[in-house]
Amino acid sequence: MKRVILCLTATLLAVGMHAATGTVVRDTIQGVPCRVYVPVKGERGEVKGERYPVLYLQHGMWGNEDDWIDKGDLVHILDSLVARGLIDERVIVMPDNCPSRPTSAEEKAHATNGEWEANFAAFMAEAESKYPIDGNPATRAIAGLSMGGYHTMRVAHVLDGQFAYVGMFSPATFVHNYSPSAKVYYIAIGKDDFLYSHVKKYRKWLNKNKYPYTYYESAGGHTWPNWKDYIIRFLQMIKE
Numbered sequence: 549m550k551r552v553i554l555c556l557t558a559t560l561l562a563v564g565m566h567a568a569t570g571t572v573v574r575d576t577i578q579g580v581p582c583r584v585y586v587p588v589k590g591e592r593g594e595v596k597g598e599r600y601p602v603l604y605l606q607h608g609m610w611g612n613e614d615d616w617i618d619k620g621d622l623v624h625i626l627d628s629l630v631a632r633g634l635i636d637e638r639v640i641v642m643p644d645n646c647p648s649r650p651t652s653a654e655e656k657a658h659a660t661n662g663e664w665e666a667n668f669a670a671f672m673a674e675a676e677s678k679y680p681i682d683g684n685p686a687t688r689a690i691a692g693l694s695m696g697g698y699h700t701m702r703v704a705h706v707l708d709g710q711f712a713y714v715g716m717f718s719p720a721t722f723v724h725n726y727s728p729s730a731k732v733y734y735i736a737i738g739k740d741d742f743l744y745s746h747v748k749k750y751r752k753w754l755n756k757n758k759y760p761y762t763y764y765e766s767a768g769g770h771t772w773p774n775w776k777d778y779i780i781r782f783l784q785m786i787k788e
Contacts, residue, residue, distance in 0.1 A: 569630040569637065572617060577643065577678070578671045583613045585626060585640035586679060599680050601638050601687035603713075603786070604672070605779075606645040606696030613644040619772050625780055635783045638689075641675050645692070645699050660722075664699055665706045672710075689786050691715030693775045694743070701726050715782040717775050718743055721750035728754070732785050733761040736778040740769040
């Protein structure tokens with residue numbers, strides 16, 4: 549299976565044309581700027597009442613809601629995986645997960661002050677009322693890279709039981725006592741990533757406390773090629 553996924557990753561990241569299976573809109577949810585990927589059928593309302601599982605996908609430090617689209621090539625990845633039947637159609641909500649930052653120099657403090665986690669339930673409720681999302685915790689996923697991985701870890705802890713699938717890519721796991729409760733709890737990082745030692749400590753804590761998780765370690769560091777690889781792997785793990 550590992551060899552198959554590796555080959556698929558290389559194929560999907562290659563330049564190519566794929567039939568569009570989704571469309572991206574720009575929105576504001578709870579005052580937070582967002583990009584939202586909606587399956588074409590859901591956007592056009594072709595099947596009345598049809599609802600889709602959701603993934604809340606977060607960016608890293610000094611990023612914004614455009615990163616996964618502009619830097620992560622997410623639309624191409626999603627369309628390719630859906631067209632091949634490797635993942636289910638899914639709404640992807642990509643928020644600016646650190647919106648309260650007057651300047652870049654102050655972003656780190658705002659990123660870790662707990663504001664995002666405290667407001668996430670209200671953010672999620674509005675998103676799931678505006679888009680064709682089924683809102684079932686058994687199909688709901690959350691993921692993020694770097695700082696977004698930190699937010700993912702904390703949101704999944706604060707809203708325990710609300711996410712079946714949790715994915716953290718090169719996560720900033722500075723705090724090590726957040727316990728997971730998910731069908732899939734996925735951690736991925738490169739051997740040369742500057743956050744590697746933090747993830748190693750977090751994994752040690754998970755192992756000590758016998759919390760199950762899936763770990764993937766790649767070559768390289770804190771880079772978009774790695775995060776593209778990780779999201780491709782994670783999306784296939786959350787197929788219903």
